[in-house]
Amino acid sequence: MLRFLALILVIGSAFSAGTVSAEPSELQLLLQKNNCLACHMIDKRKYGPTLKEVAEKYAGDSGAVEKLAAKIKAGGTGVWGEDVMPPQAQVSDAEAQKIAKLVLSLQ
Ligand code: HEC
Known part of the structure; x- marks a missing residue:
């Protein structure tokens, strides 16, 4: 009986841990929706900086x-090297602000 209970506990905790990590964050959903994931991941290099690196670079910068x-809207180059980020005109001003805030809160 005790063994059975222990088994239930193990399965239960594995299940809840799984559902937490499988749920995409608000930032991930916005990145997905706006096609940012083609070039950026939160903590792995693809093309351009990881979004965690961006958060570190601008920590403490009030602007x-x-x-x-x-x-994000205009794109550009020269901050992280010579790779070019194309303009992301599909992103609204409100969404660009929201993404910028969420990126800066990573760390
Ligand atoms: C085609 C690839 C590509 C796509 C798509 C792309 N980026 Fe980038 N991004 C880059 C590159 C390359 C840089 C580095 C630019 C530089 O060095 O100035 C960059 C830089 C950034 C930076 C740091 C800017 C800075 O000046 O430090 C942020 C934030 C960012 N991207 C967010 C986004 C978001 C949000 C999206 C989606 C709406 C997006 N990017 C889509 C390639 C891309």
Whole structure:
């Protein structure tokens, strides 16, 4: 009987841990919707910086939300090397701001 209970506990905790990590965050959903994942992942390099690196670089920069929101829409190059980020005109101003805030809160 005790063994049976232990088994239930193990399965139960594995299940709840699984559902937590399988649930995409608000940031992941926005990145997916706006096609950012083609180039950026949160903590693995693909093309361009990881979003965690971006959060580290701008930590403590009070103008960073505005700066990054503008860059998300306009694209650009030269900050992280010579790779070019094309303009992401499909992103609304409100969404660009929201993504910038969520990226900056990573760490
Ligand atoms: C075709 C590839 C590509 C796509 C798609 C793309 N990016 Fe980028 N992104 C880059 C590259 C390359 C850089 C580095 C640019 C530089 O060095 O100035 C970059 C830089 C950034 C930065 C850091 C800007 C800075 O000046 O430090 C942020 C934030 C960012 N991207 C967010 C996004 C978001 C959000 C999306 C989706 C709406 C997106 N990117 C789509 C390639 C891409």
